[in-house]
Amino acid sequence: MKTILILGAGTGGIVTAKEISRYSGNEEDITLVKILVFEKEEKSVFSPSLPWLMVGDRKPKQLYENIKKLNTAGLEVINGEIEEVDPKNILVKVNGKVYKGDYMVVSLGVEQVIDHNLDKFGYNFFSLEGATQFHEKLENFSGGKIAILVSSLPFKSPAAPYEAAMLIEDYVRSHGLSSNTEVSIYTPEKGPMEFAGKEMSDELKGLLKGKGINYFPDHQVTSVTENNLKFSNSESYEYDLLAFTPTHRSPSVIRNSTLAGKSGWVDVDRNTMETKFPDVYAIGDITDIPLETGISLPKIGVFARHQAEIVAHNIGRKMDNKDPDQTFTGEGEYFIEYGKGLASPAEIHLYDPSSPGVKMKEPEHLGHWSKWWAEKYWFFKNF
Ligand SMILES: Cc1cc2nc3c(=O)[nH]c(=O)nc-3n(C[C@H](O)[C@H](O)[C@H](O)COP(=O)(O)OP(=O)(O)OC[C@H]3O[C@@H](n4cnc5c(N)ncnc54)[C@H](O)[C@@H]3O)c2cc1C
Structure with missing residues (x-):
């Protein structure tokens, strides 16, 4: 055998x-x-x-x-x-x-590694524990500056920080916190989902802009203290709540x-x-x-x-x-959560030089439900 x-x-x-x-x-x-x-x-x-x-749309034990x-x-x-x-x-x-x-x-x-003592000041949302703790903080959040930080490249699921930011913006708005809250993404990438080509990267930037999310590409974090991020280009950002991606090895x-x-x-x-x-x-x-x-x-x-x-x-x-x-x-096909029960389906063809690489559609209800179904089917089929 x-x-x-x-x-x-x-x-x-x-x-x-x-x-x-x-x-x-x-x-x-x-x-x-x-x-x-x-x-x-x-x-x-x-x-x-x-x-x-x-953002509280799932309980930890459902995941x-x-x-x-x-x-x-x-x-x-x-x-x-x-x-x-x-x-x-x-x-x-x-x-x-x-x-x-x-x-x-x-x-x-x-292998996930935490650099710059990030876990002392923020939440690793690429882990069950970190995403759970972030939600506990968000539930008691009464307004301020929320930072989503990509701490280094490469990282898996290149849309995840953007999905997180768009869902958080949705949460903030539906909880009446928009007037005193800003959501910002800081990342060392030149643009969102660079592998997908300029057209799709620009479309995703457009979605962020439409939601009023601040986007700061080309920002490599160099140090973190309570409420402050410093970057290699000498800029810094004062935050109130921080979610980050860990270093991937x-x-x-x-x-x-x-x-x-x-x-x-x-x-x-x-x-x-x-x-x-x-x-x-x-x-x-x-x-x-x-x-x-x-x-x-x-x-x-x-x-x-x-x-x-x-x-x-x-x-x-x-x-x-x-x-x-x-x-x-x-x-492959990928769904990018937008909030409001919508997600953008993205068709990926990365070995075919004659294709645009990735084609993203406008956010739609079917995209969101496809993502919902993928989760249900995963557990139903495997466990
Ligand atoms: C926040 C987030 C959102 C995402 N969203 C999407 C999405 O919408 N669509 C999508 O396609 N992908 C998404 N992904 C990415 C997707 O989860 C990963 O690409 C996928 O899980 C990779 O599968 P894998 O088998 O390579 O690794 P994993 O699923 O990570 O499995 C690796 C396994 O190996 C085990 N392991 C590691 N080292 C050892 C060792 N020494 N001994 C024993 N076991 C070990 C680990 O514990 C783990 O269980 C997302 C990821 C994150 C973090």
């Missing part, structure tokens, strides 16, 4: 496990393929809903499930921190024990392994997602895929999911002694 090692039970890992089990014909009492999933956390958090949690509830035939979840990865021999070490596989799929996401277990490329992230064939080691794949946020524009493929869940489906399918074919026949094409 073949054994598949899946590293990480986030978006990519869960989809890979489900798809391999389905493809290989595992059933409740028939295990044809052994699927071992390694995960350090007990909770699997659905991150796209964190901006809703910030996660226990990973032990992953119910897939032939799957075993091993809860523990991965200590070592040996891609050449397809081995992982967890809780002091070594596991050997025939195939390996690495989906370990990003490749997880240390990968940086210390032979899988790490020059950047520390994992280099892959951008179509098959196979690494330089045969039968070892990497998907999702942990990969670095440079595009023709010189910007890397954004780290978004929709790509992690598509890549997982393709890799699972191709591993299934290999196990059947058939050639892999699916490739990842850099396509």
Whole structure:
């Protein structure tokens, strides 16, 4: 019987496990393929809903499930921190024990690091705890300056700070606080969602402007104190409430392994997602895929999911002694929350040089409900 090692039970890992089990014909009492999933956390958090949690549209417990509830035939979840990865021999070490596989799929996401003591003064809204605490502060907020800070590049979900700002503006307005509150975004980016091209970046800037949100690109934070942000261009900002994105790094277990490329992230064939080691794949946020524009493929869940489906399918074919026949094409759909029950659908085509890259529609109710449905379906399908 073949054994598949899946590293990480986030978006990519869960989809890979489900798809391999389905493809290989595992059933409740028939295990044809052994699927071992390694995960350090007990909770699997659905991150796209964190901006809703910030403004009280979700309770924390609506955003996660226990990973032990992953119910897939032939799957075993091993809860523990991965200590070592040996891609050449397809081995992982967890809780002091070594596991050997025939195939390996690495989906370990990003390691979040807090620089400048940001967590002493503000809230990391890329975590369940930080988004929850931000909401507790917002509930008691009576007006003032709210800052959304992108602390460094790259960061996953490039629309998330903009969604957070637009939802916060919505909250402020509907709670009668507009006249004495300002919402500002500070970021080192040159413009919002740079990978998407100038047209879409300008459209998103237009949405922010229409809502009266101040936007300060090209601002790299250098120090933070209570109520004050300082930037490398010598500017500063006095804030009352701060939400921030953490620094993103490749997880240390990968940086210390032979899988790490020059950047520390994992280099892959951008179509098959196979690494330089045969039968070892990497998907999702942990990969670095440079595009023709010189910007890397954004780290978004929709790509992690598509890549997982393709890799699972191709591993299934290999196990059947058939050639892999699916490739990842850099396509996906993304929904950018605007507030007022609206979201802008954005169609992404990043491998096709003849396409505009990303096409964003005006905010619409259907976009919001598509995002709502994606959350419900995720929990229904997987747990
Ligand atoms: C606020 C926010 C909003 C977002 N909104 C969207 C959206 O609207 N649409 C969208 O497409 N994407 C969105 N994303 C991005 C999306 O969540 C990620 O791109 C996606 O989860 C990446 O999947 P992954 O499998 O690569 O990594 P993850 O889902 O992060 O999974 C990695 C897993 O590996 C585990 N792990 C790491 N190191 C170890 C170790 N040493 N040992 C054991 N386990 C380990 C982690 O605990 C984690 O469970 C959002 C993200 C955030 C933070």
